[in-house]
Amino acid sequence: MSEVKIRSGNELVVEGAIAAGCKIFGGYPITPSSEIAEGMARELPKVDGLFIQMEDELAAMGAVIGASLGGKKVLTATSGPGFSLKQENLGVAMIAEVPVVIVNVMRGGPSTGLPTRGAQGDVMQARWGTHGDHPVIALAPAFPEEVFTTTIEAFNLAEKYMTPVILLLDEIVGHSHEPVELPKEGEYEIINRKYPDKVEDLAIYKREMGEPPLRPDFFMGYPIHVESLEHSDQGYPNTVPENVEVQQKRRLLKIENHKNEIIKYKTHFTDDAELVIFAFGSMARSALEAIKLLREEGIKVGLFQPITIWPFPEEQLKDVVKDRDTLVVELNWGQLIYEVERVLKDNKVHSLLKMTGMAITPNEIIDKIKEIKNA
Amino acid sequence: MLDYEKYLRYRTFPVPWCPGCGIGMIFKAVAMTFSKLEWEPNDIAVVSGIGCSGRLSTYFNTNSLHTTHGRALTFATGVKLSNPDKHVVVFSGDGDALAIGGNHFIHACRRNLNMKMVVINNNIYGMTGGQVSPTTPTGFISTTTPYGNTEPHFNTVELAKAAGATYVARETVNRPRQLLKVLEKAFKHTGFAVVEVISNCHINLGRRNKLKHPIPMLDWINQQTIPIAKAKDMSEDELELKYVVGEFVHRHRPDYFEVYENKVVKKAKGE
Ligand SMILES: Cc1ncc(C[n+]2csc(CCOP(=O)(O)OP(=O)(O)O)c2C)c(N)n1
Numbered sequence: 181m182s183e184v185k186i187r188s189g190n191e192l193v194v195e196g197a198i199a200a201g202c203k204i205f206g207g208y209p210i211t212p213s214s215e216i217a218e219g220m221a222r223e224l225p226k227v228d229g230l231f232i233q234m235e236d237e238l239a240a241m242g243a244v245i246g247a248s249l250g251g252k253k254v255l256t257a258t259s260g261p262g263f264s265l266k267q268e269n270l271g272v273a274m275i276a277e278v279p280v281v282i283v284n285v286m287r288g289g290p291s292t293g294l295p296t297r298g299a300q301g302d303v304m305q306a307r308w309g310t311h312g313d314h315p316v317i318a319l320a321p322a323f324p325e326e327v328f329t330t331t332i333e334a335f336n337l338a339e340k341y342m343t344p345v346i347l348l349l350d351e352i353v354g355h356s357h358e359p360v361e362l363p364k365e366g367e368y369e370i371i372n373r374k375y376p377d378k379v380e381d382l383a384i385y386k387r388e389m390g391e392p393p394l395r396p397d398f399f400m401g402y403p404i405h406v407e408s409l410e411h412s413d414q415g416y417p418n419t420v421p422e423n424v425e426v427q428q429k430r431r432l433l434k435i436e437n438h439k440n441e442i443i444k445y446k447t448h449f450t451d452d453a454e455l456v457i458f459a460f461g462s463m464a465r466s467a468l469e470a471i472k473l474l475r476e477e478g479i480k481v482g483l484f485q486p487i488t489i490w491p492f493p494e495e496q497l498k499d500v501v502k503d504r505d506t507l508v509v510e511l512n513w514g515q516l517i518y519e520v521e522r523v524l525k526d527n528k529v530h531s532l533l534k535m536t537g538m539a540i541t542p543n544e545i546i547d548k549i550k551e552i553k554n555a
Numbered sequence: 556m557l558d559y560e561k562y563l564r565y566r567t568f569p570v571p572w573c574p575g576c577g578i579g580m581i582f583k584a585v586a587m588t589f590s591k592l593e594w595e596p597n598d599i600a601v602v603s604g605i606g607c608s609g610r611l612s613t614y615f616n617t618n619s620l621h622t623t624h625g626r627a628l629t630f631a632t633g634v635k636l637s638n639p640d641k642h643v644v645v646f647s648g649d650g651d652a653l654a655i656g657g658n659h660f661i662h663a664c665r666r667n668l669n670m671k672m673v674v675i676n677n678n679i680y681g682m683t684g685g686q687v688s689p690t691t692p693t694g695f696i697s698t699t700t701p702y703g704n705t706e707p708h709f710n711t712v713e714l715a716k717a718a719g720a721t722y723v724a725r726e727t728v729n730r731p732r733q734l735l736k737v738l739e740k741a742f743k744h745t746g747f748a749v750v751e752v753i754s755n756c757h758i759n760l761g762r763r764n765k766l767k768h769p770i771p772m773l774d775w776i777n778q779q780t781i782p783i784a785k786a787k788d789m790s791e792d793e794l795e796l797k798y799v800v801g802e803f804v805h806r807h808r809p810d811y812f813e814v815y816e817n818k819v820v821k822k823a824k825g826e
Contacts, residue, residue: 204636225823230636230815235662239629242622246602246633249620250641254633268623272630398618398634399641401597403564405612405619408605416567417613417621 182361189327189353192360193257193283194219196331201370202281203229203252206243208236208262211295212351213285216257237262241269241282248278249406251397253335257283259351260293263302263309270344271310272408276415277385277393277431279338279373281331283347285354286461288537297537298351300461300511306346307490313428315435317442318346318490322353322464324360329368330444330487336371337442341434342392348489350511352462352539375400386413389426390433435491444487445496449475453482455549456501458520459509460486463540467509470545481549489516494523507532507548509540559583559590562599564616571610575769577728577754578607581675582614584731585644588738589617599642602631604651606682607756608675611646625656628663628672635668639812642671642742649676649690653709657689664718667747668811673738674711674749677756685759692796696763711751712803721746723804727753729777730800737802746810753780753798 187195193216197205205220221231234240237258244254258266263284273280286302288294302309306318317337321330327349334345376394379402380386384395396402405415410427412418418427435442449471450456459467464485471481484500486493497520507530508517514533521529532548534540563586572578589599596617603612605624612619622630627645635643652660652674663672679697680686687697689709696703715723722744724737734752741748755761757772766772776798783801786794809817820826 204633206633206636222823225815225820228820232632232636234629234632235658238626239632239659239662242626242629243633243636246620246630246635247637248633249630250600250634250637252637269626269629272623398600398620399597399638403596403616403618405564405567405621407613407621408623409621414566 182364184359184361186357187324187360188215188355188357189324189349190215190285190355191219192324192327193331193347193349194223195362196328197255197281197335198223198227199328199365199368200332200335201253201372202255202335203227204244204247204254205229205231205256206234206240206247206254207256208234208240208258210259210262212287212354213257213259213283215354216283216285220255237265238269241266244280245269245273245278248280249398253279253339255281255283257285259285259287260289260302261291263305267310271312271314273344274310274314274431275408275410276406277342277395278344279342280344281334281338281347282344283349286348286350288535294537296351298462298511298539299535300350300463301515301535303348303489303512303515306348313432315343315432316346316490317341317343317435317488318348319487320348320460320489321487322461322485324358325362326487327353328360328362332368332370333444336369339371339373340392341438342373342395343435348461350461381414383413384415385411385427387430389430390437391430392434439491440495442488442491443493443496445493446485446487447500448483448485449480450482450484450500453480453504455481455505455507455552457481457483457507457509457545458497459483460489460516463509463511466540466542467545469542470549473542474546474549479549479553492519492523497523501527503527505530505552507552509545511535511540559586562586562589562596562616564614567613570614572607573758575755575757576607577677578611578675580728580731581673581734581752581754582611584734584738585673586615587735588742591739592742594642599644600631600634601644601646602627602634603646604648604656606648606651606680607677608646608648609651625651625654626659627651628656628659631670632663632666632668635670639669644742645670645672647672647674648681649674649678649711650680650688653689653711653714661714661718664715664720664747664749666811667719667721667808669745669747671742671748672750674751675754676711676751677754677760679756679760681756681759685763691760695760697760711749712799715749716804719808720749720804721806721808722748724802725751725753725798725800727776727780727798727800728755729773729780733800740802740805744805746808
């Protein structure tokens with residue numbers, strides 16, 4: 181029989197990262213993410229890994245990118261203010277196509293905001309936080325086992341698509357301690373970055389349109405150049421418009437063209453539902469509880485729970501919801517609802533949006549559903 | 556082929572620096588040092604920030620990484636952590652190293668990873684057209700100090716010393732022989748080594764301060780240059796605005812990995 185442990189979401193990120201083969205963590209403490217740094221500081225030296233507390237989040241982001249180029253799987257973790265600081269160097273990982281996993285345990289913002297309170301206010305920052313057009317993968321698990329497996333998935337996607345992957349927890353998911361039964365080694369897939377058989381002309385970024393680069397790491401025998409400037413196939417600075425277009429499009433399409441392989445979501449009680457709730461992270465938990473209670477009263481509601489937030493699960497959401505009404509529940513004053521409204525433009529989209537530092541409770545969701553029903 | 560040519564990435568040439576710029580000379584001196592020490596190009600990572608000095612990484616035929624303004628040391632730290640037995644060399648301008656990257660600079664000195672840093676101090680923001688930098692001499696005209704710089708300027712060497720760097724030297728582009736000597740010692744040193752090289756930006760600093768051609772600008776640097784032995788007998792006032800050159804620090808302190816292995820890994824593994 182598998183062992184049942186009591187774990188917080190943040191602790192499960194640590195276990196997931198170690199299971200995925202993470203060897204270097206660079207971080208800077210910030211509530212409510214610090215348990216991830218603390219856990220990595222404890223665990224990494226046991227697995228020939230290395231933990232470093234950098235002088236700030238910019239430094240932490242730089243360090244993990246450098247270490248990834250050196251061939252290691254890397255993790256950094258932060259929250260709101262720190263996530264803001266990471267944005268510039270996050271762009272380096274995007275333009276230079278470097279696999280890194282960044283955890284943002286979301287707290288109330290803006291600014292120092294509400295350090296100890298949960299929120300879901302950084303989903304648009306995760307998409308557009310760094311300047312310029314860029315590809316993004318962002319994942320938002322809700323349930324304990326999901327935090328573990330999604331952390332592994334974040335590493336797998338980073339390595340497969342040679343890109344930063346943002347793991348969005350919120351304070352509620354990060355800090356709730358719950359019983360969890362974790363899959364064992366061998367029961368989950370581990371993906372490592374692919375290397376080219378040989379590197380012709382040092383063209384480390386030359387791939388078919390929409391494919392991630394096959395690049396050796398540093399010190400593998402090729403004098404490769406990795407650039408934060410726009411670059412040629414060789415990685416050398418380049419501003420020729422035709423080349424810029426190819427590089428920019430290839431980076432965007434490497435996510436866009438593979439989005440149906442990337443996107444993960446769950447549905448709960450959607451088959452016979454009259455209305456489908458859209459909620460992620462801790463709010464998916466509140467919604468599921470509300471749905472169970474409503475069903476006891478004979479009110480049939482379902483839940484579409486995206487685990488992949490970016491790329492946004494457009495087709496999947498449309499397929500599940502069909503022509504039914506939707507209720508978007510977010511712990512913010514309205515962010516992902518704009519995506520839902522765009523995708524379900526012919527449906528009725530209701531909203532329950534709030535950011536007061538407290539969770540939106542199942543009872544609030546029940547009241548909202550009844551209000552919609554009785555309207 | 557000259558013995559340092561294998562370190563030059565000719566296919567990315569021509570280099571972008573203005574005619575007469577001191578960076579080219581520093582470029583050659585570093586390549587010659589690699590050659591002298593017989594470091595294999597594959598065992599070297601050159602990491603640089605943003606600016607004229609930051610462009611250097613593109614032109615070394617080694618592993619190389621061009622990063623963000625001020626942050627080169629942070630990326631370099633990661634590269635070194637992932638490959639402790641490889642050589643990591645960082646280039647930064649004075650703005651890169653001491654303004655936007657000042658925090659990373661002092662912490663890199665404190666941490667003592669076995670990396671080398673060359674700070675190219677041309678006393679100005681060269682790449683962006685001549686704005687004031689933390690090392691611009693007080694009184695000098697820049698585009699953002701049109702009435703003269705009123706702020707005091709940083710002393711890179713004193714900063715590195717105080718922050719704990721285990722090798723610290725300063726040279727100027729006028730002294731190639733001495734520069735080669737300190738680069739060699741710095742690169743052989745185990746620990747965080749800082750070499751500041753005073754360089755000429757006659758275009759973006761000199762032009763506005765009656766030093767618009769390379770020769771007068773280099774002459775001016777020469778006039779300000781005082782060997783460390785001579786400086787010992789000079790007062791603080793006499794040394795104001797002077798570039799004291801030579802080796803300032805050469806000390807042993809266990810480097811980051813030595814400490815990590817002995818004090819962390821062994822405990823964590825219960826050995
Ligand atoms: C975050 C950020 N801020 C500002 C800039 C613009 N910028 C580019 S280089 C530079 C200063 C360069 O001066 P220095 O570091 O002294 O190097 P030099 O060009 O003189 O070698 C600045 C301000 C930037 N690229 N990134």
